[in-house]
């Protein structure tokens with residue numbers, strides 16, 4: 365259904381847990397959606413105060429518990445290191461808050477399932493920022509596949525390549541299992557790829573065979589690194605289509621290169637998130653590169669197209685649209701394509717299968 369992504373739920377009161385890049389992006393989106401930015405908490409009162417000042421929030425909370433106990437907060441944005449997501453999201457739901465939790469939703473299947481069940485039982489909005497769904501041309505690809513323009517799905521071919529860990533000295537909390545969890549590259553960015561492949565295709569990965577590599581076992585501060593830098597996966601979809609996914613954080617020159625190509629019996633579609641205002645539509649007789657033009661897009665793609673053709677949209681726009689839809693859901697509407705804890709748990713199950721397959725050297729089934 366159609367929602368106004370610019371004017372939903374003006375009086376929502378948002379709290380933020382975390383103080384890094386993602387907390388900045390979330391708070392910008394919350395502000396754009398008209399929420400009151402009630403306050404923030406972090407790993408220490410000092411970090412919380414610094415984040416509150418930087419992000420322009422009203423109050424610094426001494427702890428996450430204090431933030432969750434505040435009756436003036438309706439929705440909690442969880443933007444902390446991966447291994448803390450599940451406990452904070454769980455406590456937020458228990459406290460009766462709506463939750464927007466960063467991916468990976470959890471670092472174990474059991475925790476992800478617990479969160480999914482609790483969110484459903486409580487009837488609270490529980491969303492995961494698979495924000496690449498919110499690029500209008502990704503929606504356009506989905507609409508064309510759903511309208512059978514591409515025919516019967518034959519293959520999927522996706523990659524998500526970055527280079528911010530390409531040099532041996534590059535380092536980050538994500539490489540440390542204690543903070544990042546047992547999977548790094550796949551949980552961090554492969555989860556986006558899984559979500560987008562399944563969202564656009566309307567299909568599901570049912571089994572897979574993966575190989576993983578840790579290229580650097582020591583970095584600037586982390587040693588004995590046991591999380592993967594790159595992953596190659598062969599997938600089988602429920603429909604019988606087959607595909608490959610390549611995920612790397614050590615691909616020099618690639619900054620945030622997520623690309624997806626689906627080929628059916630009649631046509632192919634290709635979306636690249638670094639050039640999000642375009643969609644390639646391939647046909648044997650003639651292919652075309654379609655530029656975003658709201659007047660010519662499917663309704664769902666036009667809805668998310670906030671500015672006219674020729675005026676580029678980008679990452680923060682997609683994030684803003686995601687948060688606006690999550691807040692619209694809090695206000696009682698049901699925006700199409702809002703990624704929830706079901707989707708977050710789904711990506712955790714696929715990640716678990718990737719690790720199982722890599723460890724065993726055999727195919728792994730993905731739990732439905």
Ligand code: SOE
Pocket residue numbers: 526552553556620
């Ligand atoms: C780092 O890998 C990161 O910021 C991810 O955590 C985001 O999900 C991705 O969108 C960009 O890269």
